[in-house]
Amino acid sequence: MSTLVEQLIQTEAHQSIFESAVRQLPLPVCAAFGSSSSPQAVSFSNTDRILSTKDSEGVRAQFPQSVAASGNVVLTSAGPSSAAVQGKRVAVLFSGGPAAGGHNVVCGLKRVLGAGNTLFGVKAGPKGLLKGSLFEITDANVDFILNTGGFDFLGSDRTKIKSDKQFAQVRETCIKHNLDAIVVVGGDDSNTNAAVLAESLFTGVKADGSGVQVIGVPKTIDGDLQVGDLLSISFGFDTATRIYSEMVGNILQDTSSSLKYWHFVKLMGRSASHVALEVALQTKPAIALISEEIASKQESLASIIDRVAQVIVERSHQGMNYGVLLAPEGLIEFIPEMNAMIAELNDLLAHHLTKFSALTDDAKPAFIGHKLSPDNASLFASLPHYIVNMLLAERDSHGNLQVSLIPTEQLLIDMAKQRVKELDPQVPFAAHSHFLGYEGRCGAPTLFDAAYTYNLGLTAGSLILDGRTGYMATITGLTSGGTPQAIPLAGLLNIERRHGKDEFVIEKALVKMDSPAMQYFVARRSDWAAGDLFASPGPRQFWGPTTHQLPISVALNSGADSLMFSIG
């Protein structure tokens, strides 16, 4: 019999009682893959759906081989694969921010490629692909990472592969490791990278003139990679929003217990408000700001603050000097006057990069402030230093403003305090700020994310064995058993301004004002503001009756008649 100390030491290195137990959780597979104990690869055939965007002609010119091969036609699984493909060498990489379920994509890939093919892991994301840092993934690795959170098995980064030198490095890696295919697990920017790579590696990589296949897998907690009914959600969104909802539920419970605080909570999710909307639907707080609504109503910062302050004052008059406000991470970019100023800032920073980078931090605001047009300059000058500093911080490698670093929640508190005082000086307003972000990205995947990602891995592997390139794997029909399908990446591209230049990118899917999830929120929010109707959804469950829940917004938007997903 071992001592307690010995038992505790055995729980080190990812062997906690919980981690050991979730590794044993059975995962359902779509009927197309056969049995869950030994899933089989499927083949694919064309559907009658052709994707197009407003920039399709430009895409055809820039991605001629991908478009000619796929015709931008969506593929669907067409029965078990008849040919037993052997000898393929496939590399998988994580790109961008972590999201729960990434490890199960690797597990699904490994299982469907089987012993006849070789799966390599790329260390530390696209940067590792450039350096050729690959290692072979074993069955033992897969048994160990199954159903575990995080991207730590491989690591990730945000390198954008765009220069001729980088493309040459990728080719070198493909040749050195004799690769046949690369799987990019990433969000909108990373799948844009996958589309570009697919075109660049289409032919002429190997000695016989053949190319290297590239397949994308839709990941991001932000939920902003969606393609209507072809991709109702990216993986990682469910786990992250359930973790945030648990925490917000706990905070709500505290507010109505201690009766004296407001909590302003900024939620990760980049530009789109999918995360904030989902957490609001789960927890029913007094106020939830939705960036897309603010943009569509052209609501100014002053009017948002007035709206918030009115709720604070009205709740106080009803005896509730407490409440919770949810704000999406990207809010600031959607406030019309801020958006105009940020667009000008982005161009100025791109054009004066060398001079700007050489300045001390203290000198930077004045340097840029003087170059802004008069309206933008006066708005810029009115902002507190903690916002200005972050607006001037370096953009990420894809040209995105790093919204996770901007303390919008503090700005809202500071401005609301002022406005509440103007509306009614008797109203007490004590507020705390929170940012829920990184803690939601790497938790153990919910059963939905675990099953979804495993099936995405099976789909990506099947696409490779079927000889496809330039597609993103997807599972449709999430409440009716699930169907493996493939979306042509070139069919998703549009022109956007990044780093001061026009580039082809996959457009971020934002919250739609007429979506069922938004409509439901709009119909309920005034009751949530006027009373204490909040709900505390509690921790996500891995065993028991609530394990099969879909995100509420996904269930509403896909017209499901229940909250439960069904795969298999």
Ligand code: FBP
């Ligand atoms: P992805 O699009 O890469 O999935 O980003 C997810 C995300 O968590 C965003 O919500 C957030 O704004 C960003 O990453 C933070 O980036 P970083 O990890 O570089 O701080």
